Amino acid sequence: MTLTHKPYTEWIQLALDGDLPTEQRAELDAHLAECQSCASTWEALARLERLFTQAPLAAPRPGFTGRFNARLKQQRSQPKALWGALALGFGAIGSAALVLPIGLSALWSLVQLVGQPATSAALFNSASTTTQVALTLANALFITGRGLGEWALSTPLVWLAALAALAATAGWLYYMRRLSLQGLGL
Amino acid sequence: MTEQECIARARAGDETAFSPLVDAYQSAVYNLCYRMLGDAHEAEDAAQEAFLRAYAQLRRYDPTRSFKTWLFSIASHYCIDVLRKRRLTWLSIDDEALPPHPALHEPNPGPEETTQRREQSAVIQAFLARLAPDDRSMLVLRYWYDLSYEEIAEASGTTVSAVKSRLHRARGAMAEMMAAEPRTRAAQLALAVEGWKR
Numbered sequence: 038m039t040l041t042h043k044p045y046t047e048w049i050q051l052a053l054d055g056d057l058p059t060e061q062r063a064e065l066d067a068h069l070a071e072c073q074s075c076a077s078t079w080e081a082l083a084r085l086e087r088l089f090t091q092a093p094l095a096a097p098r099p100g101f102t103g104r105f106n107a108r109l110k111q112q113r114s115q116p117k118a119l120w121g122a123l124a125l126g127f128g129a130i131g132s133a134a135l136v137l138p139i140g141l142s143a144l145w146s147l148v149q150l151v152g153q154p155a156t157s158a159a160l161f162n163s164a165s166t167t168t169q170v171a172l173t174l175a176n177a178l179f180i181t182g183r184g185l186g187e188w189a190l191s192t193p194l195v196w197l198a199a200l201a202a203l204a205a206t207a208g209w210l211y212y213m214r215r216l217s218l219q220g221l222g223l
Numbered sequence: 224m225t226e227q228e229c230i231a232r233a234r235a236g237d238e239t240a241f242s243p244l245v246d247a248y249q250s251a252v253y254n255l256c257y258r259m260l261g262d263a264h265e266a267e268d269a270a271q272e273a274f275l276r277a278y279a280q281l282r283r284y285d286p287t288r289s290f291k292t293w294l295f296s297i298a299s300h301y302c303i304d305v306l307r308k309r310r311l312t313w314l315s316i317d318d319e320a321l322p323p324h325p326a327l328h329e330p331n332p333g334p335e336e337t338t339q340r341r342e343q344s345a346v347i348q349a350f351l352a353r354l355a356p357d358d359r360s361m362l363v364l365r366y367w368y369d370l371s372y373e374e375i376a377e378a379s380g381t382t383v384s385a386v387k388s389r390l391h392r393a394r395g396a397m398a399e400m401m402a403a404e405p406r407t408r409a410a411q412l413a414l415a416v417e418g419w420k421r
Contacts, residue, residue: 050391081398089366092347093340097253097267102245104267105274109238112275 045075053086226290234281241281245274248291251368252298258363259302259356261348269305273298288377295368296378299360306356350397358393365390 048065051057057065069076150156189195224232224243232240252273257266276297277284284293351359357379364375375386 046395047391050394053394077402078398081402082394085394085398085401088343088347089362091343092366093344094250094367095254095257095263095266095344096250097270101249101253101267101270102242105245105249105271106238106242108271109241109275109278 042072042075042078045069045072046078049075049079049082053082227286230281230284230286230290233278234284238278241274241278244290248294249274251291252294254367255295255298255363256302258348258351258367259299259359260305261352265305269302270298273301276301289374291368292370292374292378295364295370296380299364299378300380303356303360306359350400353400354393354396358389358396361386361390362393362397 045065045068048057048061052062052065069079151160189199224240226244226247229240229243233244249270253266253270256269256273257263260266260269273294277294280297284290351362354362360379361375364370364378370378372383372386372390375390376383379386381389
């Protein structure tokens with residue numbers, strides 16, 4: 038079937054819409070009686086027309102208006118949230134704008150201070166002195182520890198006392214463990 | 224409260240005054256979206272969005288014109304946008320028809336009639352899905368809402384002659400689909416539905 042049989046195809050559509058003048062309608066009817074192609078077109082379009090006009094109306098789920106109202110409220114609250122986010126963002130940017138120059142200027146001042154010869158010499162001396170003190174303290178601790186060790190090893194009473202203290206501690210720990218296990222019923 | 228009173232109060236900022244309008248037009252707008260999009264979930268979303276847009280643009284509404292037509296205009300334009308965005312997948316008429324909508328308005332239908340109507344709905348959706356969005360909206364507005372050419376032109380933002388042209392083209396294309404593929408399930412259903420009506 039072809040639907041290019043002008044002007045009758047157009048007339049068929051107008052006729053289905055009720056817009057075809059009476060005279061042309063009579064001419065169309067006469068043509069349809071003779072032309073199989075246009076008669077098929079008429080039949081197909083009329084069938085389609087019936088199919089559509091009898092088609093049911095789809096309905097939404099119950100509670101459509103309630104869902105709409107909820108969505109409307111949600112949508113109306115969004116601008117507030119947006120303004121809140123914008124305020125927070127601008128606040129953060131503002132804070133950064135304030136803090137950053139202060140921090141940078143402080144850093145710059147420090148760099149300039151360190152860059153001065155007198156300051157750098159003082160800083161170097163201070164660091165050198167601190168290092169020397171730390172090394173001296175470590176050396177003193179090492180000498181003291183070594184002296185005590187040598188003394189303990191050369192005096193049997195000391196290391197025997199140390200061994201006895203160690204054994205007593207181990208025994209105490211063992212006893213406490215047994216007591217705790219008994220208390221738990223194990 | 225009349226429709227115009229509801230509109231006036233809603234325009235003045237009374238949200239509750241818009242609810243009766245949603246109640247009154249929910250089925251019409253939902254059906255339009257369902258027939259355009261072919262999916263119940265998408266139709267719900269689109270119908271909700273159409274009402275939200277209508278509420279937001281209420282100040283632009285001209286009270287001397289039909290509120291229903293204005294609402295349909297918003298809904299159909301939104302659906303056309305959705306269809307364009309999803310890059311419409313042309314459904315083959317040989318494919319399984321879209322699932323029939325679970326809630327169709329039928330005044331006390333019998334089981335056989337219910338089945339037939341659901342199949343009929345599936346047939347129409349299968350045919351509509353093959354049309355361009357603009358042509359589809361013409362058919363939906365013409366057949367489900369019985370809008371005049373002038374009203375369709377107003378809702379579509381086009382001229383009456385363009386409406387006629389598109390409507391005729393869309394109808395011709397659908398008739399050709401039915402005639403060209405008579406052995407497909409959709410076409411068989413169409414014939415079955417017609418036979419049932421006789």
